[in-house]
Amino acid sequence: xxxxxxxxxxxxxxxxxxxxxxxxxxxxxxxxxxxxxxxxxxxxxxxxxxxxxxxxxxxxxxxxxxxxxxxxxxxxxxxxxxxxxxxxxxxxxxxxxxxxxxxxxxxxxxxxxxxxxxxxxxxxxxxxxxxxxxxxxxxxxxxxxxxxxxxxxxxxxxxxxxxxxxxxxxxxxxxxxxxxxxxxxxxxxxxxxxxxxxxxxxxx
Amino acid sequence: xxxxxxxxxxxxxxxxxxxxxxxxxxxxxxxxxxxxxxxxxxxxxxxxxxxxxxxxxxxxxxxxxxxxxxxxxxxxxxxxxxxxxxxxxxxxxxxxxxxxxxxxxxxxxxxxxxxxxxxxxxxxxxxxxxxxxxxxxxxxxxxxxxxxxxxxxxxxxxxxxxxxxxxxxxxxxxxxxxxxxxxxxxxxxxxxxxxxxxxxxxxx
DNA sequence: CTCACAACTTGCGTGTCACGCACATAGTGC
DNA sequence: GCACTATGTGCGTGACACGCAAGTTGTGAG
Numbered sequence: 001x002x003x004x005x006x007x008x009x010x011x012x013x014x015x016x017x018x019x020x021x022x023x024x025x026x027x028x029x030x031x032x033x034x035x036x037x038x039x040x041x042x043x044x045x046x047x048x049x050x051x052x053x054x055x056x057x058x059x060x061x062x063x064x065x066x067x068x069x070x071x072x073x074x075x076x077x078x079x080x081x082x083x084x085x086x087x088x089x090x091x092x093x094x095x096x097x098x099x100x101x102x103x104x105x106x107x108x109x110x111x112x113x114x115x116x117x118x119x120x121x122x123x124x125x126x127x128x129x130x131x132x133x134x135x136x137x138x139x140x141x142x143x144x145x146x147x148x149x150x151x152x153x154x155x156x157x158x159x160x161x162x163x164x165x166x167x168x169x170x171x172x173x174x175x176x177x178x179x180x181x182x183x184x185x186x187x188x189x190x191x192x193x194x195x196x197x198x199x200x201x202x203x204x
Numbered sequence: 205x206x207x208x209x210x211x212x213x214x215x216x217x218x219x220x221x222x223x224x225x226x227x228x229x230x231x232x233x234x235x236x237x238x239x240x241x242x243x244x245x246x247x248x249x250x251x252x253x254x255x256x257x258x259x260x261x262x263x264x265x266x267x268x269x270x271x272x273x274x275x276x277x278x279x280x281x282x283x284x285x286x287x288x289x290x291x292x293x294x295x296x297x298x299x300x301x302x303x304x305x306x307x308x309x310x311x312x313x314x315x316x317x318x319x320x321x322x323x324x325x326x327x328x329x330x331x332x333x334x335x336x337x338x339x340x341x342x343x344x345x346x347x348x349x350x351x352x353x354x355x356x357x358x359x360x361x362x363x364x365x366x367x368x369x370x371x372x373x374x375x376x377x378x379x380x381x382x383x384x385x386x387x388x389x390x391x392x393x394x395x396x397x398x399x400x401x402x403x404x405x406x407x408x
Numbered sequence: 409c410t411c412a413c414a415a416c417t418t419g420c421g422t423g424t425c426a427c428g429c430a431c432a433t434a435g436t437g438c
Numbered sequence: 439g440c441a442c443t444a445t446g447t448g449c450g451t452g453a454c455a456c457g458c459a460a461g462t463t464g465t466g467a468g
Contacts, residue, residue, distance in 0.1 A: 123327025163363030
């Protein structure tokens with residue numbers, strides 16, 4: 001994930017991926033949620049400085065390119081949780097990790113609005129947020145000492161957390177909202193994190 | 205939702221929608237997850253007894269057609285919860301409602317596997333399961349006396365429930381699993397329903 | 409009952425798109 | 439430096455989503 005950990009090929013690849021994703025999101029924002037069809041693949045590729053064929057080597061749909069940033073961010077959820085101190089209670093660790101991951105820096109409202117409120121992007125946006133579940137589930141399993149293969153708890157909790165983040169984002173985008181995203185996140189996560197992992201034996 | 209409540213037009217429309225959706229899912233299952241590209245729109249339309257143009261009047265992508273049944277089922281989640289007795293505790297009501305909705309009849313494993321384990325369908329599948337959230341959130345808000353516009357609790361809880369159902373389905377599909385889907389659902393939902401609403405009125 | 413209107417289906421045409429293939433170029437490891 | 443592999447690019451092809459207009463069927467008013 002750090003540049004130092006990747007060779008030149010991987011760094012270039014990541015750079016063009018981000019360039020294409022950034023160009024796609026920027027052009028989409030310019031056209032607004034109703035003019036998404038006007039954003040041609042050729043435009044995105046040109047704006048990113050690559051050929052349209054190369055664009056297709058990285059993404060198989062416009063939606064995927066536009067949501068790439070959100071997807072990349074979600075992939076880091078597991079690492080974010082693992083970076084919390086091991087003796088921190090689960091709900092505090094998850095809350096702190098997600099706030100750090102999703103509010104550093106504060107999200108771009110225009111971009112998030114484009115992703116979350118454009119019907120054509122709904123599927124990809126859900127995919128992007130859901131990508132946090134796998135890594136998160138593993139990190140939660142490691143922290144709680146549960147077995148992800150046999151116990152539903154880590155995966156269910158991860159899905160609940162990812163869903164809470166999504167709901168927090170939706171409410172944060174609502175007009176007339178003055179709260180910071182961090183506050184919304186804390187509220188949403190508190191609805192989901194009060195249940196503790198099962199202590200004794202449970203059906204698996 | 206009952207046929208009696210719809211006029212002829214609406215009934216015909218629902219019938220063709222289901223015919224197209226059923227044909228799409230059936231053909232997709234026949235080709236398997238790796239041969240999805242071989243299922244042509246023309247084939248689906250022909251199998252459903254309509255023109256390919258009509259197919260496009262109902263669905264704007266193959267994925268949407270294939271996942272139509274799952275989407276329709278999710279839309280009924282709110283109604284399922286509302287049909288539970290008002291004095292039942294929230295977690296019992298939700299569990300009973302979801303088990304009734306998703307295990308009557310027991311889901312078709314081939315169909316669910318196609319929908320949940322085919323990468324090209326991932327976005328649509330998530331959309332389909334997520335469609336339960338809106339109606340569910342309203343029903344939960346009504347039951348707990350919370351305001352969906354001000355309080356995050358109903359939406360977060362609905363997202364958590366929808367996520368738990370999805371995770372339960374994923375585990376149910378894993379090879380070597382002998383449990384019934386109802387059992388998986390109960391386990392998954394128990395991980396999510398133990399948290400209580402933050403403050404204010406709730407049922408019971 | 410009949411007639412006008414609205415909803416729906418269908419065929420056709422068009423602009424995009426995803427992707428296979430082959431070749432050129434750049435990074436990597438010996 | 440020299441093969442070797444990964445990646446970028448141009449071209450061609452088949453499929454698809456959707457606008458448009460004409461034909462067909464359900465619906466409701468007079």
